[in-house]
Amino acid sequence: MSAAEKTVPTKAKKVSEIQQWDIETDVAIVGFGGAGSSAAIEAADAGVTVHIFEASSAAGGSTALSGGEVYLGGNGGTAMQRQFGFDDQSADMEKYLLMQHGPQSDEAKVAAYVDGGVAHFDWLVDKNIPFKQSFLDERVVEPMTDDCLIYSGNEKTWPEIEHCKPAPRAHVVQMAGMGAGKVLMQHLQKAVEDRGVNIHYDARALCLIIDEADSIVGIVVRIDGKELNVKAQGGVILCAGGFVMNEEMVKQYAPKLTRCNIPTGNPGDTGSGIQMGMSVGAAAINMHEGFASIPFYPPSTLTFGMIVTDKGQRFINEDAYHGRVGTALLEQNSERIYFIVDVDAYGDYEKLNFMNADVVATGDSIEELEQELKLPKSCLTHTMKLYNEFAEQGEDPMFHKQPAWLRPLEAPFVALDITPGRGAIFPYFTLGGLDTKIAGEVLKVDGTVIDGLYAAGRTSCGIPRRGSGYNSGISIGDATFFGRQAGIAAAARAKESQVSDTAA
Amino acid sequence: MSAAEKTVPTKAKKVSEIQQWDIETDVAIVGFGGAGSSAAIEAADAGVTVHIFEASSAAGGSTALSGGEVYLGGNGGTAMQRQFGFDDQSADMEKYLLMQHGPQSDEAKVAAYVDGGVAHFDWLVDKNIPFKQSFLDERVVEPMTDDCLIYSGNEKTWPEIEHCKPAPRAHVVQMAGMGAGKVLMQHLQKAVEDRGVNIHYDARALCLIIDEADSIVGIVVRIDGKELNVKAQGGVILCAGGFVMNEEMVKQYAPKLTRCNIPTGNPGDTGSGIQMGMSVGAAAINMHEGFASIPFYPPSTLTFGMIVTDKGQRFINEDAYHGRVGTALLEQNSERIYFIVDVDAYGDYEKLNFMNADVVATGDSIEELEQELKLPKSCLTHTMKLYNEFAEQGEDPMFHKQPAWLRPLEAPFVALDITPGRGAIFPYFTLGGLDTKIAGEVLKVDGTVIDGLYAAGRTSCGIPRRGSGYNSGISIGDATFFGRQAGIAAAARAKESQVSDTAA
Known part of the structure; x- marks a missing residue:
């Protein structure tokens, strides 16, 4: 039927x-x-x-x-963006949105939206919608606080970072906690x-x-x-x-x-x-x-980790927006997807996580983790070795994770199973x-x-x-x-x- | 607009x-x-x-x-399939088609199509459409000859091979050459x-x-x-x-x-x-x-080769149907895609190829090829090493290329650029x-x-x-x-x- x-x-x-x-x-x-x-x-x-x-x-x-976030900018910035020194030019925002949405973008709509963004923010304020005068420079899905301005996409990740000047554009309605x-x-x-x-x-x-x-x-x-x-x-x-x-x-x-x-x-x-x-x-x-998202931050420390397929291969810059990561997960030719972290990256995962992924393996060495995950011999070991060698120099020539989120990962390791359909939240x-x-x-x-x-x-x-x-x-x-x-x-x-x- | x-x-x-x-x-x-x-x-x-x-x-x-191929089977096989000993059960063909087309399959249509396949072949024959009594057991997009029955999909590749008994189902209209x-x-x-x-x-x-x-x-x-x-x-x-x-x-x-x-x-x-x-x-x-296809065979010897991204990573079993490979190419997060072959796999490429991909690098060692392709250090080298180790044993634990197409690749190497938009035919x-x-x-x-x-x-x-x-x-x-x-x-x-x- x-x-x-x-x-x-x-x-x-x-x-x-x-x-x-x-x-x-x-x-x-x-x-x-x-x-x-x-x-x-x-x-x-x-x-x-x-x-x-x-x-x-x-x-x-x-x-x-929803989280009460409104993505606006352009024309030199909304009143809120300007207050924190962000000179958000329309050309940057427009190029950014067209990169985001690719060949199926509606260019006329994007242009109108960017052009009208500053006025639209004022219109919302005029309807007495509260926005706190604040900028939260953290990697969050939504603020846990009542803060306003955040980066809420791929503004600071590759490849956008190389083409469009980043600006925080999500204006979050004032309310303590999520769901504004x-x-x-x-x-x-x-x-x-x-x-x-x-x-x-x-x-x-x-x-x-x-x-x-x-x-x-x-x-x-x-x-x-x-x-x-x-x-x-x-x-x-x-x-x-x-x-x-x-x-x-x-x-x-x-x-x-x-x-x-x-x-x-x-x-x-x-x-x-x-x-x-x-x-x-x-x-x-x-x-x-x-x-389609895998909301893996908070804790943002997970971003230091590495996402791999059941071939032990990375496939994305882990500092990308959670929706981009989630979408990429769905496109992998892989029966399992793992988040590999070390103790520091694991951080407050148990307290803060809301993606609900299970720990499926731990290892005192990457070889041990690889065995415990039953991955083909040396595939994950090699990926980790290569990742660490470059991370040491603040580089990720393969997937272009930005230096802020790069450092060598050190044993012991933890693997979270983030395969769609295996318990994690999508x-x-x-x-x-x-x-x-x-x-x-x-x-x-x-x-x-x-x-x-x-x-x-x-x-x-x-x-x-x-x-x-x-x-x-x-x-x-x-x-x-x-x-x-x-x-x-x-x-x-x-x-x-x-x-x-x-x-x- | x-x-x-x-x-x-x-x-x-x-x-x-x-x-x-x-x-x-x-x-x-x-x-x-x-x-x-x-x-x-x-x-x-x-x-x-x-x-x-x-x-x-x-x-x-x-x-x-078109190539004049008609994909039919089921009910124990068409007259042509039976003649060559293929007992093509409806359950196998139906399961196969549902695996192919995933969640968006129209199950009722698939069932009707499988059930009516044998009679449909007879109907075509009754319209005097010529089919030679022959089975061509080669990896081809279309026969160059006037032969009839061929494998024309993923019947013999992973994962289908593990779930559905394979049978050749493309009945090619008789005509010497392509375009029947x-x-x-x-x-x-x-x-x-x-x-x-x-x-x-x-x-x-x-x-x-x-x-x-x-x-x-x-x-x-x-x-x-x-x-x-x-x-x-x-x-x-x-x-x-x-x-x-x-x-x-x-x-x-x-x-x-x-x-x-x-x-x-x-x-x-x-x-x-x-x-x-x-x-x-x-x-x-x-x-x-x-x-969406990259018609990389003939020569079928290319199937012995390895397809990699600009991260030096494989992403598919190279013995898959050209349409599956082409579709997978479009899904890669990669600015370049290369076909890596050795001299034996390169074989008659210059004579037979119609995918029109350029040779962009050669190397007397895999390290040299990696450098020439400007890939991140050791990524391709490692992939080749791992591939060869397993191929030696007739295995491909990562992508499940079948043993018939597995053997270690040996220097010197050739890289063909099969990136969409870089000259190859899609x-x-x-x-x-x-x-x-x-x-x-x-x-x-x-x-x-x-x-x-x-x-x-x-x-x-x-x-x-x-x-x-x-x-x-x-x-x-x-x-x-x-x-x-x-x-x-x-x-x-x-x-x-x-x-x-x-x-x-």
Whole structure:
């Protein structure tokens, strides 16, 4: 059975099938997460009526479950970056993002995102979202503290370091501990409520409504067991998340992610928004890609260690971002992957680790470790010898780990098993979605716009397009930035139609 | 700009826009290659009228440009396999194909394909397609001779060899030299012509025609500069090839293939069939995958050599199928990939090679070769030492190259540069397409069938789903086998509608 056969029908209704309109609005938004709330704020600020339909009983979406990091920079730096002396030029950030996402980058979107980054940070601050005036110069997935500015990607690792001046770009919302996304969402939710937006919880969007000219004119939602027809003069904005929670869709579209084990998102990430778009001929793109991580720091000391296959071969600079390392793990032709560390690198692993990898061998010499791991004779021994010889000189000619994380490893050694599927934590989520223009207009495969339909957040395909190039904060940055653009565009379309109605 | 913005509009027309029907048929087929001809033969044999619309001025499609290999087996073996003593059990072939294509396999399709393989071979023979009674037990991409049966995948390589009893399954159409696909197509074309099928050359399909109930009722074609409306009672079968010739679509949907350099297919492989399907809400799946090869044999002696990265590391068993090796090359974190051989393995390379890789270094010792290649000190030397130690015992504990291809390599050495983008030939084509059921019915993303629409060949997503699991002959096997199913299904639907017309 093909995956599609198991998913929920989302076939669009024709306007001729609609007996009555139960709700009329200028803009209808599906999903009350980071993208939906940003769209609602902008549309309301443009002076049009807005209804949000959220399938769950509370606002938040996956944004509320996130670390509350927003990846922004460019134009000489955000207010926060400048305060700590980072002169973040747009050319560096743009080149960096294009390197990250490779041939499938949307260059126009990247340019718009970089150009608008400074203003977007100010917009978030204006919504009373708290950012502490601080820069935390540590290797962390998220701060454990309430600090703000961090390096959250591959800015300081090879090969990016050789091409783009690094700057810390993740702006973390202020909250002690991890998971500041909920603070971010509290403030976005309040901004939405303050603007008198009509919010419907436990309201499931079922399908789009399409007119004779193939324009989207509304949406059918189910509230309290009743199907309601919503007319949306300006358009419908799909901000319903990605599809990481739809096991069949992941298997069909992003099979490499099936080896990960912690789907990262909210239960509503079932791909329903993407499916609604596809049901009216929208192009879903980049569907095979996803974020896949092995969150091996803290403790950051593990970065001094060495990651090897069951051939005893290294394959990546261990100082790369955890998402790049996780993505590379999935690509290895190897039945096991090990993290090899010495006692100093092991450090506080037992206390701090959250990747949950087991110690599977220890050795008073590398030969002993090699034997205990049942690796082919001398393969790991040689790798270690070579690594140490170069590390002694602060060099890693093979994988270009930077000098800050290079030193010879010394016996005794410890091996952690980080093979996908063997207990360690591999969070993942999807990076494919509806093809959209900068303002969120959804595109058909032939490049024409579906009139009246917008998408943002992980329902669309945005800035992040490869697991190997992901940076913490780029999803929330993308969702809120392009959510705003969609809100502005749909509001403008509503106003145009009001003018033409008046004229007629 | 998103890729979609550059493609040709394929938006479906509504039946209400159609002024008159210029052609009326039971079954309309787009594309006269392997899939289209097989569909036409079956539909004609079922006694319905058939029109084929071929965009170019001759039959053939990519099938005619292929090696004329058809990958078939199971049920104890085809007539050809049995003749040479191969008892090819369905369980082995099925397991093998599922290993090849991994989590994205369509299990139902694989089962149907294996189950119908013996009969499909007989069907081809019945169409007078010549197969010589011969088995060529050599490592070849295609026979240079007119021989028939060959091993054309990873049947005898690790890990498949440990799980599925190997059998040669590529049945190569008889013709001296490479490119027997044209002989295959000549006979299929003749079978189509013999059945009185209406064939239109230089006839470009522009868009589907859809009725009020969202059924496909026909297609618009352009012939002699005129747009003609074709009514198809039984349905439209899209056999218009894949999208390898559409650079923007490849970049958007299958970015990893952009590093290859020889798009393999016919100029009509622009994705137009896939786009027509998507325009009416069809799900396109597996769009990121493709065949990517480095055709490094002949001479097969190169298989004795060693493939290494710019870290001097091996990464694959060199006796794997050229498509698996090519796919693995694209996944390496390495700026260069080298084939390291000794004089014996180099053998007739200069005479026989068609991969076109340059000799970039030679060395009287491995240390000298390592230096000449500017590799980090001792990395290649160690790899060679270890390889030779194990090869001496007929073992390859790291990558499991089989004993037949293992022997120590001896100085002097030669290095060929097989880095993608550095001159060597990397053929590629796409493996994504419309999601279909076994009988070719095209599916929407919600799993419902698009009434009246069928697809086969590379317009659909068939048996082959991963470059790493491709076998020569699986595309032609898939296209002809599932083309037939689509022809049978559309003919049956035409007959049903005739019955209901009569009843009414």
